[in-house]
Amino acid sequence: MSHEKRTSADFFKQVFGRTVTVKLHNRTEYIGVLAALDGNMNIVLEQCEEYLESKLINKYGQILLRGNNVLYISAKFNQTKQQDVEI
Amino acid sequence: MTTILPLGLLDKAISSRVWILMKDDREFEGTLRGFDDFFNMVLENVIELDNGKKSKLESILLNGTQICLIVPGGEIR
Numbered sequence: 001m002s003h004e005k006r007t008s009a010d011f012f013k014q015v016f017g018r019t020v021t022v023k024l025h026n027r028t029e030y031i032g033v034l035a036a037l038d039g040n041m042n043i044v045l046e047q048c049e050e051y052l053e054s055k056l057i058n059k060y061g062q063i064l065l066r067g068n069n070v071l072y073i074s075a076k077f078n079q080t081k082q083q084d085v086e087i
Numbered sequence: 088m089t090t091i092l093p094l095g096l097l098d099k100a101i102s103s104r105v106w107i108l109m110k111d112d113r114e115f116e117g118t119l120r121g122f123d124d125f126f127n128m129v130l131e132n133v134i135e136l137d138n139g140k141k142s143k144l145e146s147i148l149l150n151g152t153q154i155c156l157i158v159p160g161g162e163i164r
Contacts, residue, residue, distance in 0.1 A: 007121040011129045011148045021144075025111070025153065027137070041127075041150055067150075071113075074133075074147040 012037050014075070020045070021074040022065060028052050030065065034073075041067030096159065097122055105130070106161030109153045113137045116163045117147070126151030136163050 015034050022030045022043055032048030043065040050058040100119050107115040107128070114137075117130030128151065133144040141163075 008123050008127045008129060008148055010121065011146075015148075041148075068152070070150050071109075071153065072144075072147045072149045074144045076145045 011073075011075075014077075015073065018075055018077075023071045023074070024065070024069045025071050026069070030063065032060075032063070035062070037073075038067070041070045041073070043067065043070065043073070094122070094124070097157065100157075100159035103160055104162060106158040106163060107149070107154055108156040108158075110155045111153065113153075114163050115147075115149060116161070117144075119159075120146075123151075126154050128154070134163055 016037070018034055019031065020034045022032075022045065024030075029051040030045055030048050031051065032045030034043065035046045036042075036044035045063050045065070046061065048060045048063045049056055050060065097119070101121065103119065104116060105119045107117075107130075109115070113135070115130065115133055115135055117133035120129040120131055122128045128149045129147070130149060131146050133147050135142050135144060
């Protein structure tokens with residue numbers, strides 16, 4: 001392969017310990033520090049905030065998300081808190 | 088006539104923009120960095136369109152289970 005291909009395994013390695021946003025299929029978002037991630041996209045987040053429609057509804061010290069519910073895992077590499085940006 | 092397999096087409100699209108339609112009328116457009124056999128995708132500089140609302144994401148791992156359609160070189164309209 002001539003391109004530099006970043007697979008999901010590479011993405012996993014890059015995001016450990018970072019603050020990520022996990023969005024579920026039901027539009028709920030969780031912003032927290034990624035503690036664990038497996039091949040089924042099961043996720044453990046720490047110091048996690050739960051948002052629905054951009055409103056904070058809950059905070060958790062540690063949370064386990066079942067991977068079948070996950071739509072995407074989003075990371076920012078300059079470590080500022082992720083906010084949705086209206087275009 | 089050479090055979091092109093679906094994942095082969097996706098491989099050709101790496102490093103270019105792709106437009107992804109999900110089953111529930113959500114759309115993503117981003118630069119394809121990688122993918123796997125389950126269609127999980129790593130995208131960068133992503134625009135997410137959900138219920139008419141657009142947002143920007145720097146780098147995401149998109150779960151492949153809900154992906155419906157992928158357009159290489161396409162964009163959200």
